[in-house]
Amino acid sequence: MIPDEITTRPWHLVRYGTPAEAQYLCDYAASFDATVFNANMVAHAPRAVALFVGERGVKPFLIDPLTHAFQHDPAVLMNKDGNLKKSIRKLADQYGSLVSDRAGITPINPKDLSQAAIEEMCDAVMLFQRETIVKRLEEEGLTDYLEFAEVGAIARPMVLVAPYFFMGAQTWREWLGLNISFADCAADRTDGEPLYLELVIDQAVLADDAATTTIASAYAGASADGVLVWIDSFSEHDVSPAALLRFMSLVRTIHSSGKRVVNLHGGYFSVSLLGPAGGSILGGVCHGMEYGEDRAVVPVGGGIPMARYYYPDLHRRLRYADVLRLATRRGYLADSRAFHEHVCDCPVCRSVIDGDTNRFAQFGEGREVSFQRKGQLVTLNYPVTASKDLCLRHYLERKRIEFARHISIDAPDADSEANVLRAVVDKYTEDLGLETVAYLLGWAEAIAPRQ
Amino acid sequence: MRGSMTENDLANAVEKHLLCEGWTVFREVPLLARCVDMIALSGADEIMAIEFKLDNWRRAIAQARDHTIACDSVVICMPTRRNSDAMLRALDEEGIGLFSYCQEDDALDRILMPRSPAHTSPIARKWLENAIEARAEGGDR
Numbered sequence: 001m002i003p004d005e006i007t008t009r010p011w012h013l014v015r016y017g018t019p020a021e022a023q024y025l026c027d028y029a030a031s032f033d034a035t036v037f038n039a040n041m042v043a044h045a046p047r048a049v050a051l052f053v054g055e056r057g058v059k060p061f062l063i064d065p066l067t068h069a070f071q072h073d074p075a076v077l078m079n080k081d082g083n084l085k086k087s088i089r090k091l092a093d094q095y096g097s098l099v100s101d102r103a104g105i106t107p108i109n110p111k112d113l114s115q116a117a118i119e120e121m122c123d124a125v126m127l128f129q130r131e132t133i134v135k136r137l138e139e140e141g142l143t144d145y146l147e148f149a150e151v152g153a154i155a156r157p158m159v160l161v162a163p164y165f166f167m168g169a170q171t172w173r174e175w176l177g178l179n180i181s182f183a184d185c186a187a188d189r190t191d192g193e194p195l196y197l198e199l200v201i202d203q204a205v206l207a208d209d210a211a212t213t214t215i216a217s218a219y220a221g222a223s224a225d226g227v228l229v230w231i232d233s234f235s236e237h238d239v240s241p242a243a244l245l246r247f248m249s250l251v252r253t254i255h256s257s258g259k260r261v262v263n264l265h266g267g268y269f270s271v272s273l274l275g276p277a278g279g280s281i282l283g284g285v286c287h288g289m290e291y292g293e294d295r296a297v298v299p300v301g302g303g304i305p306m307a308r309y310y311y312p313d314l315h316r317r318l319r320y321a322d323v324l325r326l327a328t329r330r331g332y333l334a335d336s337r338a339f340h341e342h343v344c345d346c347p348v349c350r351s352v353i354d355g356d357t358n359r360f361a362q363f364g365e366g367r368e369v370s371f372q373r374k375g376q377l378v379t380l381n382y383p384v385t386a387s388k389d390l391c392l393r394h395y396l397e398r399k400r401i402e403f404a405r406h407i408s409i410d411a412p413d414a415d416s417e418a419n420v421l422r423a424v425v426d427k428y429t430e431d432l433g434l435e436t437v438a439y440l441l442g443w444a445e446a447i448a449p450r451q
Numbered sequence: 452m453r454g455s456m457t458e459n460d461l462a463n464a465v466e467k468h469l470l471c472e473g474w475t476v477f478r479e480v481p482l483l484a485r486c487v488d489m490i491a492l493s494g495a496d497e498i499m500a501i502e503f504k505l506d507n508w509r510r511a512i513a514q515a516r517d518h519t520i521a522c523d524s525v526v527i528c529m530p531t532r533r534n535s536d537a538m539l540r541a542l543d544e545e546g547i548g549l550f551s552y553c554q555e556d557d558a559l560d561r562i563l564m565p566r567s568p569a570h571t572s573p574i575a576r577k578w579l580e581n582a583i584e585a586r587a588e589g590g591d592r
Contacts, residue, residue, distance in 0.1 A: 321483030321575075325520050328572040361574040364483070 002158045002194055003060055006033045010274040011262060011284030012403040016041065016061075019048040021289045024392060025059075031400035034158060035061040036264070036286050040069070042132055043094055044087030050136035053155055054143075060158035063129045064228070064264070066091065067121070067163040068200055068297065070099050070108045076298040077104060094132070096124035108165075110174040118163075118178070122185040125163045130156055130193075159194040161228065162186035166297050169204035172211055180222055187223035194225040198264075199254075200297060202232050203239070206246040216250045220257035226283065227254050228262045235294040236269040237316055241442035244269065248281065248446060255281045262286065267293035268315035268402055269443045275406035277417035277447055287399060289392055309363050310395045312344050313424050314437065315402070317395070320364030320383070329431055333357040346397035352390060363390050418448035456530060456554055458503045462489055464552055465501065465528055468559040474499075477586050482579050485517050490583060498579065499565075500525045501550070508538045515547045519568035521575035526550050526565050534562060 012032040016025060018041075025035060042049050042063055053061060069077060069088060077088045084092075084104030092103030098117050102108055113121075134155040137143045143151050163182045167175045183197050199219055205211050219227050231247065239247075251261045251273065260283030263270040273282040287293050308317035311326075318326075323343075327333045332342045336353050339360070343349070353359050365387045383391070405411060412420065421444040425437045466476050466489065474491040481487075482500075489501040500518040504511035504527060511527040518525045526548035534549065539562075542549055548565030552558070 319484050321485065321517075324483060324572055324575055325517065328520055328575070329570045331570075333572060333574070358573055358577075361577070364574075 001153065001156075001192075003153075006060075009033075010280070010282070010403075010407050011260075012399070013062075013262065013264075013284055013286035015286055015288040015292050016049070016052070017288050017292070019045055019052075022048070022052045024289060024396060025052070027393075028396045028400070029059055031396065031403075033059070033284075035059050037061060037063045039063050039066045039128065040085075040087035040091045043091040043128075046132055046136040047140070050133045050140060050142070050155070053133050054137045054140070062157045062159050062161060062196070064198065065125045065129065065161050065163055067095070067099075067125060068166040070095075070103055071165050072107055072298050074104045074107060094124060094128045096120045099124075110178055113178050113181075115181075118181050118185050121163050122182060122189060126160055126186060126189050129160050156193075159196045159226065160186065160190060161196050161198055162224070164198040164200060166200045166202070166232070167205060167215070168202040169208060169211070172201065172205055172215060176215060176218055180218055183222040183224055195223070196226045196228055196262075197222055197224045198228045198230065200230045200232070202297075203234055203243065206231065206243055206250065209246075212246060212250050213253070216253035220254045220259065224259065226260035226262060228264050229254075230264040230295070230297070232297045233294055234265070236267045236443070237439045239442075241445045244442060244446040248273065248278070252279070252281045255283070260284065265292055265295045269446070271402050271406050272417055272443070272447060274403070275408075275411035276413045277406060277411065278414070285403075289395075309391055310398050312346075312398055312401075313342075314428065314440070320366075320387075320391075324360070324364065326428075326431055327360075333360060344394065344398070346394060346401065348390060348394040348397050363387055363394070414448040418444035456505065458488075458505055460554075461505065461528065461530060461552055462501075462503050464554070464557065465489070465503070465550065465559060477583055480579070480586065481582050482518060482521055483575060485514070487518050487522075487579075490522075490579075492583070497523045498583075499523065502527045504529055509541070512541055512545060512547060516545055519546070520570065520572050521579040522571075523567060524548060524565035525568065528552060530554065531560070539563065 011034060013034050013036050014025060014032045015036045015038070016022070037049060070092065074084070077084055079085050088103060092099050098108065098112060098121060134143070134151060137151070137155050143155070146154065163186070164179050165175045167179070179197070187195055197219060199215070201215065205215065229251065234247065236244070254261050261281065262284035263282055264286045266285040266287065270282055270285045272278045274280065274285060309320050309323045310317045311323055327339070327343055330342065332338050334357070336355050336357055339353055339357050340350065352362050364383065366383045421440045425440050428437050462478065466478070469476050469491050474493060477490045479486055479488065480490045487500045488503045491499045491501060493499070498521070500515070500522040502511050502515040502518070502525070506529070508527065508529065511529070515525045515527050527542070528550040531551045531553040539549070542563055546566035546568060548561070549563040551560045551562050553560070
C-alpha cells in the first residue's frame with residue numbers, strides 16, 4: 001500500500017539498477033520516496049533485493065513487470081553467447097505457460113493473447129509482484145520478528161502494475177485493446193492494493209495526434225489508480241519542443257481523469273511538471289543512478305553508467321573535461337566562492353572542494369586506456385571508482401535539490417521557471433554555442449510559450 | 452603532393468624538425484578526455500600542443516581550442532596550402548598558431564605564432580604533466 005505520508009505529494013522515485021547501487025539508495029534514502037525494481041532483477045537476484053527491502057530498504061517500492069520483454073524479437077533478449085539472458089529466463093518461468101514456452105524462441109503477438117491467456121498471465125504477473133520478495137524474506141528467516149501487517153507493508157509493493165505491452169506507431173491499434181484488457185483483468189484481481197498501468201510507446205506514436213488522443217483517452221478511462229509512462233528513448237535534451245508539448249498533452253489528458261501519472265524515465269523537464277511550473281500534471285518522476293533519465297525499450301535491461309559531472313545550471317551530465325574547460329573559461333575555478341556560487345554548492349561539492357578548487361580534480365581522476373578504433377590508436381581516460389562515486393553522490397544531491405525546488409511551497413510558476421531557463425541559455429551560449437543549450441529554450445517554450 | 456601524405460607522415464616530418472631545433476617531442480598524449488597529436492617541450496618547460504590536419508581547418512581549430520586549457524601554446528599544422536582569410540582570422544581570434552609543412556622542400560614554416568591562452572587550468576596542466584611524465588618514464592615518446 002502507498003504510505004500515508006506520500007499519498008498526496010508528488011513522488012521522487014529512484015530505480016534500483018544493480019545490487020552494487022544499494023548503498024547509494026540507503027545513503028540517500030531521505031531524499032526520495034520509493035524505489036523501482038525491474039522484474040528481471042527481482043527474478044534474478046531475489047536474495048539481494050529481498051535483503052535490501054527487508055533490512056536496508058526503508059522505502060516503499062514497486063516492481064516494473066517488464067512484460068513487454070516477451071513481445072520483441074528474441075534476439076534482443078540474448079546474451080553475447082546467443083543464449084536467453086538468465087534474468088529473463090528466470091522471469092519468464094514466473095509468468096505462466098505462454099511466456100515461459102515462448103521466451104527466447106518466438107515473440108508473443110496480439111493473436112496469442114486469448115482471454116484465457118490474459119487471465120493466466122495476469123494472475124502470474126500479479127502473484128510475482130506480491131509474493132516474490134515476501135517468500136524470499138521468509139526463506140531468509142527475516143519475517144519471523146515481523147507482524148503479518150508489517151510483512152505486507154515492508155515486503156509487498158506499494159502499488160501493483162498490470163501486465164503491459166509496448167505500442168509502436170504501426171502496432172498501437174493491435175495492442176491498445178489488449179493492454180486495456182490486462183488493466184481490467186488486473187483490476188479484478190487486486191485485493192485493495194492500488195493498481196497502476198504502464199503506458200509504453202514509441203516516440204513516433206506521439207507524433208500521431210489521433211493515436212495519442214485515442215491512447216490517452218483509453219488510459220484515462222481504464223480501471224486503475226495511476227499510469228506509469230515510458231516513451232521509448234525520449235530524451236528531454238534531444239527531442240523537439242513540439243514533442244515535449246505532445247508528451248505534456250498525453251500526460252494532461254490522463255492526469256485530468258484523476259489518475260496519478262508517473263514518468264518512469266524523466267529528467268529535469270519532467271521534474272518541473274511536478275510543480276506549478278508544469279501545472280502539476282505529473283505525479284512522479286523516476287530516474288536511475290546517473291543514467292536512466294531516458295531509456296530505449298530494447299534491449300531489455302542492462303546499461304552501464306559512465307561517470308560524468310552533472311552540471312546544475314544545464315541540468316545535464318557533462319564529461320568532466322568539458323566541465324573543467326567551461327568552468328575554467330568562465331573563471332568559476334578561480335576560487336571556491338566562485339565555484340559554489342556559479343557551479344554547485346551541494347554538500348558533496350562543498351566537502352570535496354573544501355576551500356581549494358584544485359580539489360575539483362577529484363571528480364575527474366582517471367586511468368589511461370588505449371585501444372584500436374578504426375585502425376587508429378585511441379587513448380581515453382576512464383574514471384576511477386572514487387571519481388565515479390563522487391559524481392554519483394553529487395548527482396543524487398542535485399536530484400534531491402531539483403525535486404525539492406519544484407514541490408516546495410515556494411516552487412516557481414511557469415513564467416519564472418521559463419525565465420530562469422532562458423537566462424541560463426543567455427549565460428552559456430557564448431561558451432557552448434546555441435546548439436548545445438537550445439534544449440533549455442525548448443523546455444521554457446513548452447512550459448510557458450511566448451505570446 | 453598532399454594526396455600522398457597522411458597525417459602520420461606530416462607528424463613524422465614535423466617531429467624531425469622539432470627534434471633538430473632542440474624540442475622534446477611526445478606523440479598522442481592524453482589530455483582529459485581528448486588526445487593531443489603532439490606535445491613539444493622546450494628547455495624552458497614550455498609546453499606546446501600541435502594538432503595535425505591535412506584539411507578541414509575548422510575541425511583542427513576546434514580540437515586545438517580544447518588543448519589551450521593546459522598548454523602554453525597551441526598550434527595547428529597543415530601541409531602548405533593557400534590559407535584563407537577566414538582561417539587566419541579564426542586562428543588569430545583563438546590565439547592558435549599555424550605551422551605549414553612543405554613536403555617538396557621538407558620545410559616547416561611558422562605562418563602564425565600562437566599566443567598564451569587566456570584561460571588555463573592548474574588541474575588540466577597537472578594532468579598533462581603527469582601524462583608527459585608517464586611517457587617519459589616509460590621511454591615512450
